[in-house]
Amino acid sequence: MKKKFAKIHDKTKAEEPGKIEILTDEPAEEPENEPVAEPTPESLEAAAPTAETEAPEPLQHQLLRLQADFDNFRKRTAREKQEWIQFASEQLARDILPVLDHFELGLSDSQKNGAGSAFVEGFQLIYNQFRTALEKNGIVGMEPEGELFDPNFHEAMTYMPSDTVPEGHVVTQTRRGYKIGAKLLRAAQVIVSSGPAAE
Template sequence: MAKKEKIQEEELKAEEAIAEEAVEETSEAVEELPDTEVIEDEETAQAVEEEEDESLRDQLVRLQADFTNFRNRTQRERIELYQRANEDLLLEILPVLDHYEMGLETAEQHEADKAVVDGFKMVYDQFRNVLKKFNLEPIEAVGQEFDPHKHEALTHMPSDEYPAEVCSNQVRRGYMFGDKLLRAAQVVVSSGPAEASAEKGAE
């Protein structure tokens, strides 16, 4: 047994010696590596670092772009919501304005007290000026060529004053809200002079 143990001990020592020799050889090989390889390692590390920095910059740019788009979209939606709210309010107000205009016209036709009529006209002008501040503009109709994008034709009637396809009368005033049609003007469209219309009908 002692002999066997001695052999095992010698084998272990031999293995340790081989291991130590391998370590020494590896250390010497590392020490003998040329400086260029170290530089290449540094350059590689720097390249990796620059690539990571560039990736982070790209992410930051994309994040900034996404935030800018989000902010613009939110602002646009806020403006659209504000405009829709104004449109709804103005559409509720317009019938009141229509009735006010009819009442004022009736008062003038029946020769009501001038001071009273002038007072109502003043209030009417103030009302119109307030609506104008909100980009509400009346649509010109009478004497204008019929435009289906602004006018709603209720009927065609002969007219000696206006040629065919021209608005000869306005039944209800129309309004533009900025560049958008808020309410079309209801109009009577001329079919031309009565005689010409009759001749055309006879044909």
Template structure:
């Protein structure tokens, strides 16, 4: 009787194991038979994700444009600051240059020692070379038609050598800093030939 019960119990266990294996095989087969479209639909980007990507892309483009504008503005401001600093320095140096030129001219007129005059000329030439590197250009006014954008008229005087409205004498040299007027030239403007006594009598 005991042997019979053990045999029945073993048989039942084998049947249960077989049923479990059959169920597992069936579930695995069902998973494999699932359509691919369901998996693709789960991985596909939702409309909300697409909108977020588009918004981030627009922000990136705007940031790039803002940075380019900031860089250009910074470079322009730095160049303007450099220009203003040079202008201020050159304006301080020009009176020194004026006095040096007057002293050199006086030394030449009074027959100063040639070696001394030549030494001062050498220093003057070096000074001019430095100013040339900063693109400082002297305005040659004598003989030029008066231009209010470059010349400052101190007075009008008759001149037999220069026609009316022509710069006949330069009192102080003017300078250009590149294409910009740094200091206007102070000049005497010709009013034309002096009136003769015959002209005076004709007028009277």
């Protein structure tokens, strides 16, 4: 009686996966004169995956991605830090500007009334030092007299006829405007020319 065994071929054989071969005690048919090629070292190296060719490719892409992400994170953090510094500077400047306005008013009033020259000169020096400190931090006062009225930088308080200033241009400012860098910190309050007076 013949014993029959079932064997499932594994995937490395050229036959279809899942095909069942029945083994018997009878000798298997051998192919006639089929030469068996011996593997050469070159063919073995070409067939065998190396750690340098296959594994590093995905790792290198991951490394490049991580480096790019970190670089973007560093740039974003530096930009956010500058924005916070800018925001803090703007807040401080907005709180200081009314004090500077009152200082200017007091100084101009004391010059008009002819108060003691040493007193006025001392306040003028303090005022200049204050303005210099603001300018060092990028806070610059605007001088809009004679400029074309720009609603982005000027706040029109009233119109006034003027023979010397063309229509639509600033005659004078009633409150100084300030910029921090290129950004408007506070608009200048101005009087705008309505053109020559009607006769």
